[in-house]
Amino acid sequence: MYPLLISGTSPILPNVISKKNECQAKTFTALSKTIKKINMHTKRPLAPKLLNKLDDYLLLRQPETWSARTHLVLYYGLLFMAVLAGLCFIVPNDARGSTPIGYWIGFTSIISIIAIIGWMIFLLRFNVFKRFGNITALGRLRTFFLYAFSIATILLFIYVPPAVESIRANIAYGDNEIVNDINAINTKLCQLEYDSLQHDWNRDTFLVVNKIQTEAERYNGDTMIPVTHSVYKVIDTAEFNKRKKGLDSMVKIGDNLYEQYECPNYNFLKPSGYGFFNYEPFESKGILSNVNLFDNVLRNYKKPDKALVSKELQVLLSKYRYEPNEHGYEYESDYNSNPSFVDRMLKNYKIRSVETSFEHIINRKFYFNQKNWAWQIRFLVYFTLGITLLVFIFRHSTTKTFFLSLLAAVLLTIVSSITLAFTTGRSESGVFVWGIFYAVLFAAISFTVFASRKRTVIAGISINLFVLMVTFIPLIIVSYYYSLIRWGSYYDTTQLTYVPFDYAAMYRNIFIAEIAGFILLIILLPTLIHKLYRRWYSLPQE
Amino acid sequence: MAVRRMLDICLDSSDNQLLINAILWSRLFRKHEKENAANPLPDEFFKQADTLLNQLHNTNNSAAAQQQMLINVTNISKTYSKGNFSLHPISLALKTSEVMGVVGENGNGKTTLLRCLAGQLALDSGNIAYIKLKQPDFYDIKHHVAFIPQRIPKWYGLLKDNLHFSASLAGVTGEQNELMVAFMLERLNLTDYAHLTWAQISSGYRTRFELARILLQKPSLLILDEPLANLDINAQQTILTDLRYMAKSVYHPMGIILSSQQLHEVEKVADTVLLIKKGSCLFRTGDETQSTQGFALELETTADRNVLVEILGDDNVQVQYNGGFYTITSTAYSVNKIITDLLNKDVPVTYFRDITHSTKRYF
Numbered sequence: 001m002y003p004l005l006i007s008g009t010s011p012i013l014p015n016v017i018s019k020k021n022e023c024q025a026k027t028f029t030a031l032s033k034t035i036k037k038i039n040m041h042t043k044r045p046l047a048p049k050l051l052n053k054l055d056d057y058l059l060l061r062q063p064e065t066w067s068a069r070t071h072l073v074l075y076y077g078l079l080f081m082a083v084l085a086g087l088c089f090i091v092p093n094d095a096r097g098s099t100p101i102g103y104w105i106g107f108t109s110i111i112s113i114i115a116i117i118g119w120m121i122f123l124l125r126f127n128v129f130k131r132f133g134n135i136t137a138l139g140r141l142r143t144f145f146l147y148a149f150s151i152a153t154i155l156l157f158i159y160v161p162p163a164v165e166s167i168r169a170n171i172a173y174g175d176n177e178i179v180n181d182i183n184a185i186n187t188k189l190c191q192l193e194y195d196s197l198q199h200d201w202n203r204d205t206f207l208v209v210n211k212i213q214t215e216a217e218r219y220n221g222d223t224m225i226p227v228t229h230s231v232y233k234v235i236d237t238a239e240f241n242k243r244k245k246g247l248d249s250m251v252k253i254g255d256n257l258y259e260q261y262e263c264p265n266y267n268f269l270k271p272s273g274y275g276f277f278n279y280e281p282f283e284s285k286g287i288l289s290n291v292n293l294f295d296n297v298l299r300n301y302k303k304p305d306k307a308l309v310s311k312e313l314q315v316l317l318s319k320y321r322y323e324p325n326e327h328g329y330e331y332e333s334d335y336n337s338n339p340s341f342v343d344r345m346l347k348n349y350k351i352r353s354v355e356t357s358f359e360h361i362i363n364r365k366f367y368f369n370q371k372n373w374a375w376q377i378r379f380l381v382y383f384t385l386g387i388t389l390l391v392f393i394f395r396h397s398t399t400k401t402f403f404l405s406l407l408a409a410v411l412l413t414i415v416s417s418i419t420l421a422f423t424t425g426r427s428e429s430g431v432f433v434w435g436i437f438y439a440v441l442f443a444a445i446s447f448t449v450f451a452s453r454k455r456t457v458i459a460g461i462s463i464n465l466f467v468l469m470v471t472f473i474p475l476i477i478v479s480y481y482y483s484l485i486r487w488g489s490y491y492d493t494t495q496l497t498y499v500p501f502d503y504a505a506m507y508r509n510i511f512i513a514e515i516a517g518f519i520l521l522i523i524l525l526p527t528l529i530h531k532l533y534r535r536w537y538s539l540p541q542e
Numbered sequence: 543m544a545v546r547r548m549l550d551i552c553l554d555s556s557d558n559q560l561l562i563n564a565i566l567w568s569r570l571f572r573k574h575e576k577e578n579a580a581n582p583l584p585d586e587f588f589k590q591a592d593t594l595l596n597q598l599h600n601t602n603n604s605a606a607a608q609q610q611m612l613i614n615v616t617n618i619s620k621t622y623s624k625g626n627f628s629l630h631p632i633s634l635a636l637k638t639s640e641v642m643g644v645v646g647e648n649g650n651g652k653t654t655l656l657r658c659l660a661g662q663l664a665l666d667s668g669n670i671a672y673i674k675l676k677q678p679d680f681y682d683i684k685h686h687v688a689f690i691p692q693r694i695p696k697w698y699g700l701l702k703d704n705l706h707f708s709a710s711l712a713g714v715t716g717e718q719n720e721l722m723v724a725f726m727l728e729r730l731n732l733t734d735y736a737h738l739t740w741a742q743i744s745s746g747y748r749t750r751f752e753l754a755r756i757l758l759q760k761p762s763l764l765i766l767d768e769p770l771a772n773l774d775i776n777a778q779q780t781i782l783t784d785l786r787y788m789a790k791s792v793y794h795p796m797g798i799i800l801s802s803q804q805l806h807e808v809e810k811v812a813d814t815v816l817l818i819k820k821g822s823c824l825f826r827t828g829d830e831t832q833s834t835q836g837f838a839l840e841l842e843t844t845a846d847r848n849v850l851v852e853i854l855g856d857d858n859v860q861v862q863y864n865g866g867f868y869t870i871t872s873t874a875y876s877v878n879k880i881i882t883d884l885l886n887k888d889v890p891v892t893y894f895r896d897i898t899h900s901t902k903r904y905f
Contacts, residue, residue, distance in 0.1 A: 060710055060715055060717075063711045066707070122699075126699065126703075126707050132681060133685070133708075133711030133712055133713075133759070535680070535681070538680035540665075542623060542664060
């Protein structure tokens with residue numbers, strides 16, 4: 001039990017006395033280790049020695065970091081994610097079938113909630129902010145980041161199953177393979193059904209007038225449609241330029257008279273995707289358009305070996321055909337007594353089932369495409385920020401003040417909403433005005449703690465709510481600005497001009513405001529917020 | 543006691559190596575107490591004690607704690623906004639190495655006074671000057687003054703982790719942290735309990751662990767509210783003696799203010815004792831103007847009150863029965879004379895105590 005005491009006849013002191021001068025340092029280290037062996041007994045399940053040593057090291061030298069338990073969250077989080085990823089890889093999951101990702105996300109969300117609760121239980125054991133110890137301003141900022149890092153690590157659990165599913169789909173089906181197979185199926189369908197397909201392009205004639213149309217001319221009722229004459233439609237130059245971009249073909253048949261042509265649909269197999277995981281990013285990868293198919297197959301049609309093409313088509317279709325994807329009443333011919341040829345053809349080849357398979361595969365492949373990242377990162381960042389702020393203010397205030405702060409937030413929201421509901425005007429701007437008003441109010445009340453000699457609940461609530469709002473102040477201001485701009489940027493009837501609202505600039509500025517909010521929080525945490533909490537919590541009570 | 547004092551002296555020597563030796567030597571003692579308490583201590587123990595003493599002798603560290611003024615309290619008062627209680631203006635002063643006791647009946651303002659001194663309650667009037675702090679804010683004050691309430695908040699996690707954590711937060715880091723925690727555990731005889739949790743120890747040990755935790759933070763002023771409430775008689779004596787020696791530590795001298803119902807025990811170790819009654823300071827020891835009002839003693843006997851009155855039969859002597867014992871006061875006769883008279887008349891005296899200078903006479 002006591003190594004130095006029970007080993008040898010003269011366990012401790014002779015060393016110190018007889019060889020004091022020559023090995024004093026060694027003796028001190030040895031004895032210090034003995035103390036350590038007796039004092040430090042950190043053992044955690046599944047934890048390597050290094051982690052236990054790190055835990056001891058942080059406890060003795062970095063109490064703020066140690067109490068945040070980020071090192072443990074990181075280690076056990078990674079361990080769990082590795083196990084989860086392994087499990088996701090093992091579980092049978094055909095990329096062609098509908099994804100079970102919803103169940104996985106539900107499962108990992110529950111695990112994340114449990115993990116956050118578990119982390120908080122450990123976190124709440126040791127509160128560095130209520131011990132009146134040596135807490136520096138930067139220490140407070142570091143602790144905030146450690147909380148955020150821990151929460152983000154736990155929330156990352158939710159991303160593991162989609163990531164594994166996406167990786168599996170990408171391994172099973174390459175991008176080029178998907179593109180080539182879609183093109184091949186559409187081409188072969190065109191080759192096989194050439195005789196029955198529509199070969200004539202759709203045609204439309206229109207006259208372009210060189211002026212901006214009045215509102216009466218432009219609009220017919222609620223819907224914006226071109227004013228139709230008996231032979232041609234009259235459109236303005238703006239509409240003309242817009243049409244030009246999307247046309248398959250256009251022929252000028254007079255000074256201002258044009259005929260447009262639209263190629264019939266030959267993309268019989270066109271997986272569209274749904275929800276957030278859409279098909280757009282895939283379209284740029286070489287999918288043949290209707291015009292391409294027309295040019296390749298129909299324009300100079302050569303009669304193929306139908307038996308061979310049919311066989312190849314069946315091989316391709318069976319590659320993607322997946323039994324659970326086949327449902328009843330998915331073709332128009334199922335419920336329409338007079339279906340078109342294309343509908344009958346689609347049913348004949350069971351294209352919908354194949355299309356669904358493609359959609360499932362493509363959705364899986366593009367869970368984490370560029371377009372989806374924006375909202376996925378925002379979800380992670382704002383969820384992390386929200387929980388971190390709640391934990392942070394809970395750690396800094398009394399239990400009573402914390403829950404009263406939440407209650408106050410809810411009550412103020414209700415009161416503000418009712419007030420807005422009963423006031424006329426632009427409610428969108430009103431919301432932001434209320435937000436700015438509350439931010440100023442909470443900041444003003446918070447500042448009173450510097451002059452106060454007593455700790456009051458009101459001041460505590462104000463500080464808490466101010467801290468909760470800080471990150472969003474630039475966003476509220478920018479949103480308020482745009483709520484005003486948007487109202488003044490519609491059709492100008494006096495000048496007969498339409499000033500389009502610059503959504504791109506708005507999204508860019510909102511993004512800048514979001515970043516500014518985070519920077520503001522990072523600046524205020526070790527400065528103003530540090531001083532506010534330090535002062536408020538140490539004040540005497542009534 | 544000798545072992546504990548050896549630990550104190552080794553701590554005062556400011557020699558870490560010596561302190562480690564003392565800790566290990568103390569553990570040897572505790573191991574023996576645990577396993578072979580019936581047998582005499584082995585020679586090895588005494589040999590090592592001699593060695594330690596020689597080492598101490600060679601350190602030539604003869605520094606003594608210099609007394610410094612810690613806190614100067616001038617006419618502080620406090621009235622709760624809800625409730626009828628008021629703490630009337632009280633003034634006091636305390637230096638390092640001094641122990642001040644605050645006694646009084648329940649609900650008379652002891653805890654209020656202590657919480658005011660600890661900066662926990664806002665004052666209605668008066669001033670508290672924390673002499674060692676220059677222009678302090680309340681955070682500095684609470685870092686400087688440690689307060690141990692009667693109901694100690696629950697600790698979470700391992701007890702040893704709490705001690706390391708508190709020391710670390712107070713700036714005692716690395717090996718010094720390990721050493722000081724080991725010292726504190728050994729000094730308060732808590733080593734065997736360090737790996738337990740709060741729920742696994744008795745309320746007496748909780749008080750001692752809280753004391754260890756607070757001492758690791760090295761406060762200049764330690765305020766304890768009823769620290770003896772959960773302790774057995776032996777533990778009470780031990781804690782009070784320990785507090786007395788800790789206050790006078792050369793390594794870290796501090797002032798201690800404690801409240802208690804154990805008047806005699808507190809009076810034994812405290813330099814000054816305040817008696818608080820109905821929110822006012824009724825009496826403080828060392829105040830000659832009040833203590834010379836006469837002699838007083840407590841007496842426990844099987845004799846009837848009439849017998850005592852008959853023996854002492856003088857108008858200058860008052861005998862009061864307090865349910866279990868008598869309080870005898872006199873302006874003319876000394877305690878020695880009264881007790882001699884009683885013994886000469888064969889009155890069976892099972893217990894007596896001179897309370898002339900004690901706060902007890904005001905209860």
